[in-house]
Amino acid sequence: MSTTVTFTEFNGASATPTTNRTEMNLKSIDDSTSSYQVYTIVVNSNSFTKYQAPLHSGTYNTLSGPTFKISSNTPGTGITITGSLQSTYVTPSQVASGDSAMSLVGLVGTFRATSPFGTGGVGAYNAGGNVYASALRLQMQTISSASTGDTSPVTITYMWSES
Amino acid sequence: MYLEVEFSDGFILNQLKQNDVSMFDNRRNTFYDIVNKLCEEDHGKMKRLSLCKDNRKYSIDWTTVPNDAKPVCLKTFSMDINGIDANVQKLVNVEFGYEYIDAKTKKIIREVEAIS
Numbered sequence: 001m002s003t004t005v006t007f008t009e010f011n012g013a014s015a016t017p018t019t020n021r022t023e024m025n026l027k028s029i030d031d032s033t034s035s036y037q038v039y040t041i042v043v044n045s046n047s048f049t050k051y052q053a054p055l056h057s058g059t060y061n062t063l064s065g066p067t068f069k070i071s072s073n074t075p076g077t078g079i080t081i082t083g084s085l086q087s088t089y090v091t092p093s094q095v096a097s098g099d100s101a102m103s104l105v106g107l108v109g110t111f112r113a114t115s116p117f118g119t120g121g122v123g124a125y126n127a128g129g130n131v132y133a134s135a136l137r138l139q140m141q142t143i144s145s146a147s148t149g150d151t152s153p154v155t156i157t158y159m160w161s162e163s
Numbered sequence: 164m165y166l167e168v169e170f171s172d173g174f175i176l177n178q179l180k181q182n183d184v185s186m187f188d189n190r191r192n193t194f195y196d197i198v199n200k201l202c203e204e205d206h207g208k209m210k211r212l213s214l215c216k217d218n219r220k221y222s223i224d225w226t227t228v229p230n231d232a233k234p235v236c237l238k239t240f241s242m243d244i245n246g247i248d249a250n251v252q253k254l255v256n257v258e259f260g261y262e263y264i265d266a267k268t269k270k271i272i273r274e275v276e277a278i279s
Binding site: 004005006007023024058060128129153154156157160161162163 | 184188189191194235236237239250
């Protein structure tokens, strides 16, 4: 017995949501549908930043400890995946986000009822109903020595506790 | 995995049979009813709290725990996103037991067992 978690991606200037995302491929276009194999990232440039947030639905007593981590933040030579948890949405772009390399250990976020963005996030949520956890912002950043072709695959893991 | 509670009048509250929906608030789960003692007005005090998992039953005799004890059933989950597999939620572990405030120190004492 647990809540059901799906991922919502946000794109464009107005944070248009797309629900039920099953991958977080980083690419040179700000959308949730195009193939990363078509919109490749040119060496010495960055992917668009990508925002995705978990949405919990179903019944629960309390949700707590929403945490993201990555299996590798250097999936190839000259390639870094940066990441942070965000409560503020900035229109995705290829400008370096300023985030650090995505954590291998875990970034702990908060919960918000109607949107992952805004004020008033809480570490433990017990109001019932659908609720978002913090949005994860990812970006792939490359330098001139970056290897070409597909990177090694990496896995993003989302963890949480509930009663 | 599910919880089962026996009350003093013999009523059994079973998380599976309730489809894990509170009998008092359809946005909450069965544990909400248990931890807030919402069934005790109709069925008397809790006598037994059990966690059933993988054909094993972990039971607490609730008549022996401190009066103000609250049930604990904290489940930790993980979900991998890698673009290959469909997102699958995995139960990592469960903390099952109870907690209460120590009368002398005023600190919360947790008596829980980690069940993986």
